[in-house]
Amino acid sequence: MMHHIDVSSVLRQTLACDLYSNLVTRSTGAAVRDQIESLLDDSQERALAVIDFSHVSMIDFSCADEVVAKLLLRYATDDAPHDAYFLFRGVTERHWDAIEAVLERHGLALALDAPDGVQLMGVLSDDERRTWEAASRLGHADAAGVARETDAELRAVEETLDSLCRRRLMMRVDGRYAVVGSTYE
Amino acid sequence: MTTVITVPPSLDDQSFEQVLDQVAPLPSEAKLLVDARHVRWASPYGLTALLTLAQTRSERPTLAVPELDETASYWARTAFFQHAEGLYDLRGSYPKRRDGGGESNVLLEITPIGKSDDVHSVVGRVQERAQQIIKTELHLESKAIIGFAMTLSEVCQNIIEHAGQPGWVAVQSYRWTKRLGRRVVVIAVCDAGLGFRRSLESAPGHVPSARWDDAAALEEAVIRGVSRFRDRSRGQGLAGARNYVGRWKGKLSVRSGTARISIVPPWDDDVPLDEGLAPFPGAQVQVILPEAQGGAPDR
Numbered sequence: 439m440m441h442h443i444d445v446s447s448v449l450r451q452t453l454a455c456d457l458y459s460n461l462v463t464r465s466t467g468a469a470v471r472d473q474i475e476s477l478l479d480d481s482q483e484r485a486l487a488v489i490d491f492s493h494v495s496m497i498d499f500s501c502a503d504e505v506v507a508k509l510l511l512r513y514a515t516d517d518a519p520h521d522a523y524f525l526f527r528g529v530t531e532r533h534w535d536a537i538e539a540v541l542e543r544h545g546l547a548l549a550l551d552a553p554d555g556v557q558l559m560g561v562l563s564d565d566e567r568r569t570w571e572a573a574s575r576l577g578h579a580d581a582a583g584v585a586r587e588t589d590a591e592l593r594a595v596e597e598t599l600d601s602l603c604r605r606r607l608m609m610r611v612d613g614r615y616a617v618v619g620s621t622y623e
Numbered sequence: 624m625t626t627v628i629t630v631p632p633s634l635d636d637q638s639f640e641q642v643l644d645q646v647a648p649l650p651s652e653a654k655l656l657v658d659a660r661h662v663r664w665a666s667p668y669g670l671t672a673l674l675t676l677a678q679t680r681s682e683r684p685t686l687a688v689p690e691l692d693e694t695a696s697y698w699a700r701t702a703f704f705q706h707a708e709g710l711y712d713l714r715g716s717y718p719k720r721r722d723g724g725g726e727s728n729v730l731l732e733i734t735p736i737g738k739s740d741d742v743h744s745v746v747g748r749v750q751e752r753a754q755q756i757i758k759t760e761l762h763l764e765s766k767a768i769i770g771f772a773m774t775l776s777e778v779c780q781n782i783i784e785h786a787g788q789p790g791w792v793a794v795q796s797y798r799w800t801k802r803l804g805r806r807v808v809v810i811a812v813c814d815a816g817l818g819f820r821r822s823l824e825s826a827p828g829h830v831p832s833a834r835w836d837d838a839a840a841l842e843e844a845v846i847r848g849v850s851r852f853r854d855r856s857r858g859q860g861l862a863g864a865r866n867y868v869g870r871w872k873g874k875l876s877v878r879s880g881t882a883r884i885s886i887v888p889p890w891d892d893d894v895p896l897d898e899g900l901a902p903f904p905g906a907q908v909q910v911i912l913p914e915a916q917g918g919a920p921d922r
Contacts, residue, residue, distance in 0.1 A: 453743070460746050462776040463739040464784070495750070496769050498776040499863040532769050539863060 440486045441477055445505070446493035448473045461497035467504025474509060475519070484521040484609070486618065488551070492528030502536035507544045514546075514606050523606050525619040527551040549607055549618040556619035558607060565590075569598040570607060570617060578614040625685070630659040633801075634669030636811075636876060636909050640900060646676065647901035655684035660715065662689045667793035667811035668909045670703050671733060674791050677710035678815040679904050686711035701793060702732035730756065730794040730808065737789030742779045746772050749794055753808065756796050760806050762915040763871060770867040771808070771912060777860030778812045778908045785822040786905060790814025803890055805914040815905040819844050819879040826850075837880030838898045845877050845884050864910060874911040878903070888913075 446459055452469040461467065478485055489509075491497070497505070506526075513522045526548050529537060538559070541547060547560030558570055572587040573579050579587070585595040599615050602608040608615050628645045631638040646655070657673070665673075677684055686707060689695045698704060699718035707713060731749045736742065754768045761767070775794065782790040796808045820840035823829060832839060843849040848862040861877070865886055868875040874893070876885040883897040890913065 453740075460743065460750070460772070460776075462746050462772075463742050463780055465739045466743070496746075496772050498773045498780075499859040500777065500780060503859060531766060535766070535770060536773060536863070539859065539866075543859060 439481050439483055440488065441481070442488045442490060443474055443477060444490050444493060445470065446491075449494070459493060459495040461494050461501040461505065463498070464500040464504055467501035468508075470501075470505050471509050474505075475512070478520055478522050481520055481522070484523075486523045486525065488525045488527055490527045491530075491533050494528070495532065497533045497536045499536050499539055502533070503540045503543075506537050506548070507540040507546055510546050510548060510606065511544060514604060523549075523609055523618045525549050525551050525556070547605060547607060551619055556617060565594070565598050566602055566605075566607075569595060570602055573599070573602075573608060573615050574617045574620065577620065578611060578616050580614050584615065625654040625656050628655055628657045630657060630662050630673075632661050632663045634659075634662055634664070634673075635666040636668040636672075636878070636907075639669055639672050642672075642676065643901035643903050647903075651679065651681045654682050655680065656714075657684055657686045657711070660687045660690045663691055663694055665694075665698065666909075667701070667733075667795045667809050668813070668907065670698065670701055671791040671793050671811045671813040672907055674703070674706055674710060674733065675813040675815045675905060675907065676903075677707070678788075684711055686713055688713055688715040688717045690715065700732070701729050701795070702734070706733055706735070706791070728796050730796055731792065733791055733793045735789050736779045736782045736792050736812070736814075739783060742776055742783070745779060745792055746776050749775060753794070756808060757912070760796065760914065761808060761912065763912075767871050767912070770870070774864045774867045774910055775810055777864050778810060778910065780860055781906065781908065782812065782814045782816070785819075786814040786816025788814065788816045790816065790905065799911075799913075803913060805916065807914065808912045810910040810912075811908070813905065813907040818905050819877075823849065836882070836898075838882035838884070838896055841877055841879055841882050841884040842896070845875075845886075868910060868912070871912055872916075873913060874909075876909045878907040879905065890916075 448470050449461060452473055478487060529550055541560035545561045547558055547562050550557045550559050568588055569584060572584050576583055576587055581596045581599055582592060585592045603610055608617050626649055628642060631641050695717045704717050730752050731745060734745055750772055753771055757763050757768050757771060779792050790813055792812045794810050799807045820837050823840050823843060845861050864875055868886055872888045874888050874891055876883055881900045881902050885893050885895055887893050887895055
């Protein structure tokens with residue numbers, strides 16, 4: 439199930455005010471994240487949420503921490519409430535400094551829907567990045583295919599793919615691996 | 624008996640210490656006459672700090688307003704008198720209404736900050752004018768505009784998260800002839816609340832270091848990003864403000880209690896840490912963003 443979440447709309451609902459398009463303050467960020475999580479609560483199955491910042495004028499550090507970092511942290515755990523994945527869209531230089539800072543602080547990474555395709559942003563090991571890029575080139579691939587593509591040992595690749603799945607950057611589909619965002623539309 | 628507190632003719636973060644030096648020995652119930660008659664110029668820090676000063680007194684003080692029409696008119700435009708009427712007995716004549724006409728250096732008039740909505744309002748109001756001034760007068764890249772709004776938001780949130788009572792914010796732009804010879808945009812955020820040391824002491828399991836005082840608390844919060852909240856998400860706001868001023872060769876100063884810590888740019892000769900100042904409750908933050916002076920910003 440795919441959700442398109444326009445953060446600006448969620449912000450306006452949260453504040454009950456049409457005047458603001460800036461994502462600022464920690465309490466606002468927490469309220470926006472609650473709204474996003476309640477939308478995901480409606481999903482009974484695996485969910486892909488496209489978190490769209492296109493109409494957000496700017497975001498500060500505190501809000502980015504609540505909306506982006508805490509959302510990723512909550513769903514990248516073994517006791518996550520849902521099997522949810524996130525693709526971030528509409529992120530520009532108006533948002534990037536704050537988002538990058540919180541990703542670095544928590545050692546997180548996210549999938550970004552950029553004009554030239556899905557990209558990973560944030561904190562990743564070289565192995566994770568190389569494996570993700572190989573899987574992205576291959577489309578739905580099994581671990582053996584990714585190992586061949588990266589010229590790496592199968593067991594190491596399996597571990598890296600598992601790590602990427604835990605981090606919500608890839609998903610397992612019928613025993614194969616797909617990068618988040620590769621098949622969302 | 625009323626004690627007269629003389630306000631220096633040029634009132635900024637440095638000269639405001641002269642005011643505090645006079646006030647510090649007096650009990651909070653002492654009757655004060657804050658004499659600002661001869662003030663010719665005041666920075667946003669000076670004005671917000673004057674309001675904050677009144678909030679620290681249990682006996683309502685009197686303020687003798689500037690005699691110079693130009694100064695009084697400027698203070699009126701910043702909404703100083705509007706707020707001061709609720710805190711001081713004002714003596715002397717001053718413009719009752721803000722002059723709304725013409726170009727103004729006041730990007731954001733003095734505004735109370737007490738809740739999250741206030742921060743939304745402030746950031747929204749200042750954004751358009753700040754964008755114009757940062758681009759056309761400070762000649763900085765567009766990234767500086769976003770960072771400015773983020774910094775403004777974070778320093779205002781410091782009041783909501785830590786002060787325990789409302790404070791004040793003001794943003795102005797002016798040519799800083801005396802010290803820099805260039806145009807600047809200045810954010811001042813002042814409160815008379817808990818202050819950094821008491822805020823950090825309220826953290827669960829807080830164990831003070833061997834040298835624990837206002838200066839140590841400021842170093843913890845501003846340099847090391849420590850917060851009273853144990854959530855490691857916290858403490859990013861001032862760290863972000865520090866990075867922002869570093870990138871654009873600006874200055875960040877945070878005064879709390881008896882100490883003031885500053886991120887000092889090459890153009891300034893201030894000390895990084897000033898200790899043993901006259902005690903003053905709460906926290907007083909100033910961000911100065913200067914006009915670019917050739918060359919690319921530090922990355």
